[in-house]
Amino acid sequence: MMTHREVLEVLAAHRNDQVVVTTMGSVAIWPKLSDSPLDFHYIPSSMGQGVPLGLGLCLAKPGRGVIVLTGDGGTLMNLGCLVTAAQFSVPLYILLIDNGLYEVTGGQAVANAGRTDFAAVARGAKIPRVYECASLAEWKAIASESLSGNGPVFVWLMVKGELGQSTPTSPRPMSEQINRLREALK
Amino acid sequence: MLGSNVIVSALEAAGFTHLVWIPDSHIGTWEPELRKSRLTLVRVCREGEAIGLAAGLMLGGARPLVAIQCTGFFEAGDAVRNVAHDLKLPLRLLIGVRSERAARDGKSGDNCPHFAAKLVDAWELIHSRFDPAESTPQQLADVFRKLTEVATASAILWAE
Numbered sequence: 001m002m003t004h005r006e007v008l009e010v011l012a013a014h015r016n017d018q019v020v021v022t023t024m025g026s027v028a029i030w031p032k033l034s035d036s037p038l039d040f041h042y043i044p045s046s047m048g049q050g051v052p053l054g055l056g057l058c059l060a061k062p063g064r065g066v067i068v069l070t071g072d073g074g075t076l077m078n079l080g081c082l083v084t085a086a087q088f089s090v091p092l093y094i095l096l097i098d099n100g101l102y103e104v105t106g107g108q109a110v111a112n113a114g115r116t117d118f119a120a121v122a123r124g125a126k127i128p129r130v131y132e133c134a135s136l137a138e139w140k141a142i143a144s145e146s147l148s149g150n151g152p153v154f155v156w157l158m159v160k161g162e163l164g165q166s167t168p169t170s171p172r173p174m175s176e177q178i179n180r181l182r183e184a185l186k
Numbered sequence: 187m188l189g190s191n192v193i194v195s196a197l198e199a200a201g202f203t204h205l206v207w208i209p210d211s212h213i214g215t216w217e218p219e220l221r222k223s224r225l226t227l228v229r230v231c232r233e234g235e236a237i238g239l240a241a242g243l244m245l246g247g248a249r250p251l252v253a254i255q256c257t258g259f260f261e262a263g264d265a266v267r268n269v270a271h272d273l274k275l276p277l278r279l280l281i282g283v284r285s286e287r288a289a290r291d292g293k294s295g296d297n298c299p300h301f302a303a304k305l306v307d308a309w310e311l312i313h314s315r316f317d318p319a320e321s322t323p324q325q326l327a328d329v330f331r332k333l334t335e336v337a338t339a340s341a342i343l344w345a346e
Contacts, residue, residue: 040245046268049238052230056242056250059204059228064246080231084239087229174273181245 001160002136004097005029010136011067011095014143018065018093019057019181023050025103026069028168037184040177041170048078051085051094055152058090061185065091067147072098073110075118082125085152092152094127099161107163122154132156188318188326194219196323200330202251202278204228204243206236210255212346213282233258237265237277244275249334253280255346256302266309270339278333279311279341286345287319302343312336317345 004025011020012033019038022030027041042050054068075096085092100113119132131146131154133139139157146155170177193216197205206228209217220227230236233254243250254262259281269277285296306313316329333340 044268044272046234046238046265049234049241049265049268052235052238053242053245056239056244056248057246058242059226059239060243060246060248078232078235081235081238084228084230084235178245178273178275182247185246 001134001158002139004099004159004162006136007095007097007139007157007159008033008069010139010143011069011147014147015067016065016147018067018091018147019054019185021050021054021057021066021068023069023074024071024168025099025165026097027170028165030069031171035171037180040181041172043168043170044174048074048081050074051078051081051092054094055081055085055088055090055092058092059088063091064185065093067093067095069095069097071103072096072100072113072116072118073102076110076116079121082122082127082154086126086128088152089150090152091150093147094122094152094154096154096156097159098156099159101161103162103165104167107161118156119154122156127152127154129153130156132158134158188321188323190216190219192323193318193326194223194225196326196330197251198224199327200334201249203248204240204250205253206230206240206243206250207253208233208236208255208258210282210284210346212344213253213255213280233262234265237262237269240277241269241273241275244277249278251278251280253282255282256284256298260301260305263305263309266311266339270309270311275339276337277339279339280344281306281341282344282346284346286343287317306341306343309339311339311341313341313343315343315345319345
């Protein structure tokens with residue numbers, strides 16, 4: 001099974017000029033791979049709001065791709081956001097990093113861990129392109145295709161759960177992040 | 187009672203670009219006029235989601251208004267806290283207060299008006315009260331001006 005970091009390394013190799021919105025565990029890894037003003041580390045956050053935030057960016061900036069790195073816990077808190085996103089034809093790329101647990105609270109399992117078919121949920125919401133990857137080879141094979149063209153796109157990435165992770169912090173204060181992002185989007 | 191055409195014209199005049207909303211039995215009656223307006227309508231599934239989506243719109247330079255019933259505002263508390271106080275974005279909320287008029291007249295025991303007022307205070311939102319049944323178009327324009335002229339998150343408690 002691939003690691004969270006390996007998933008993001010592949011993303012770093014295929015990301016173009018899209019905004020990348022990170023949440024929770026991804027905030028600890030992505031700054032080691034990228035330092036673009038188009039990176040927005042959504043922390044402190046409201047859990048489950050990463051995808052709505054990314055969709056809002058897409059709607060405000062038509063044509064601008066937005067990649068949202070979200071977790072299984074956050075996604076489960078806000079499954080309706082997939083239905084909302086499916087109403088729009090926008091380049092929104094939702095990468096679900098599924099480790100089956102709440103990593104920063106001690107590794108407790110999420111509800112129905114390992115049994116929920118997130119791809120089926122996304123397809124049921126009528127997200128037009130849905131991918132699922134249980135291995136690094138599968139993710140590498142579809143990364144370029146999945147991160148291009150119109151969407152929304154949903155990529156379910158099953159990763160190894162890692163215990164002992166602490167709540168990450170953003171490399172920059174929120175106000176600085178917002179200013180950087182807005183400047184880059186002008 | 188102010189008509190939906192007057193309300194939607196005032197929303198346009200206030201400079202809103204998007205309405206992120208879930209209709210209720212009052213706000214929902216505006217939909218035919220909204221569909222004819224310049225506003226982009228964004229229908230969400232749940233109110234907390236409306237707040238996160240509005241944050242993304244604001245980051246991208248748009249000027250959204252979130253229109254929800256107070257029951258949904260109660261649900262959306264953590265998202266409001268985050269956008270208003272962590273991200274410090276000028277979130278604009280129109281909160282329909284269910285049973286406000288009936289409660290004022292002693293004809294309803296609905297606790298929505300009681301808690302709506304307490305919760306906008308709890309989240310430290312600058313807010314005004316507005317009753318479309320007792321107000322003029324000019325007062326409507328004034329309340330939208332007050333909503334949008336502050337730098338921080340703000341709300342209108344809209345009597346239903």
